Amino acid sequence: MLDKKPKNIFIQGAISPQKIGEDIAHHQKKTQIGAHSIFMGQVRADELLNGVVEAIEYTTHEAMALEQMHVIREAIFAKYPLTCLHITHSLGRVNVGEICLFVFASAVHRKEAIDACEEVVERIKKELPIWGKEICHNKTHQWKENRA
Amino acid sequence: MLDKKPKNIFIQGAISPQKIGEDIAHHQKKTQIGAHSIFMGQVRADELLNGVVEAIEYTTHEAMALEQMHVIREAIFAKYPLTCLHITHSLGRVNVGEICLFVFASAVHRKEAIDACEEVVERIKKELPIWGKEICHNKTHQWKENRA
Amino acid sequence: MQVRLLFFGNLTDVMPSTMLDWDWNGDGKTVNDLLNMLYSSYPKLKGKTFRVAVNQQFVAMEYGLTSGDEVALMPPFSGG
């Protein structure tokens, strides 16, 4: 069953590709897994009205975010027969080209892993109290807005 | 536009998690990318009637597979505004717990990356002339059958 | 009575800090009453879109506050 205590999902700064490779490697012992689905969010050099984005600074209400993430995890495990589900989200500054969100769902068959991964990504964007401040080269900023 | 010549997608043996981490890292220069969607197939220790799977040996009609993969790539790029799409499939022996298929789709926004990745996986399984021979510990084998 | 106010996202552009302890004399107030007091002191807050969470649960404008509550003002989320 699921842990009672919400797991931490936050790390300070960007998520390194090397860590992602290591996380994948750690799943090779779980020989019942047949399919992994991964989503990664990467900070874009968007052209805003006032300049080009060079980083996003993420802030959160950590206790509320972890509690809601726990609710999402429980709902996803109840809905899909997953082997495991790992989520990491950055806080603080993440530069353009770096990874700020990593969702990793594994299952016996592909359909469950793919559907669960997508649903987790959508719910994270809609339901977790996290805010992204887009910082431009000229030090102006704009608050990120998520697409529906 | 797309290359005229079909790209190779095959490697001999398993796809290493470290290579996947490196592939992810190589995309950090592409600062227009906002979303990556990855699918990985992993060889399962399935219990068959005659024994437990310890590896799958993949064979293909390489020229036909690469030509069909080229057709799929063109259709996917025509349908989804992707930044890039990378596919690797193993040939030869891949042991239980190792990765045999890696599909990596990147786009400005998440919806395109996720949908394209899933469609590529489905089309690879249905349309590429590749066969998996499940080898058991006791040296018996069974030919893999893909789920619909 | 005193509540602890927390501000997030674009609200931090119009507030002097991300946290504010807010006191008043007398009876309990609703979230709506509290916001009206805040709007008097920080008129730029008034045009903003946000939801209110008290002690980490979203509440309606009529919710009655208790001394010691944490009141978080949260604009639309933009994680990921």
Place this chain on the structure above:
Amino acid sequence: MQVRLLFFGNLTDVMPSTMLDWDWNGDGKTVNDLLNMLYSSYPKLKGKTFRVAVNQQFVAMEYGLTSGDEVALMPPFSGG
């Protein structure tokens, strides 16, 4: 006439090799004719499910073969 036969997947369990050069005298034959000749020599092939690709294109049973054709017998795919 001669064609080069290629066998894949579970067909390799019932054939002596994955490749076979197959000769016959006289006129061109259809894929169907060729399969009937093959079934006489390799009766275990008969129960198998497969499609036929000639020179890397899937063809119908009535397709007329030309000397030098590559004829691939392909059971259902199971990549990934």
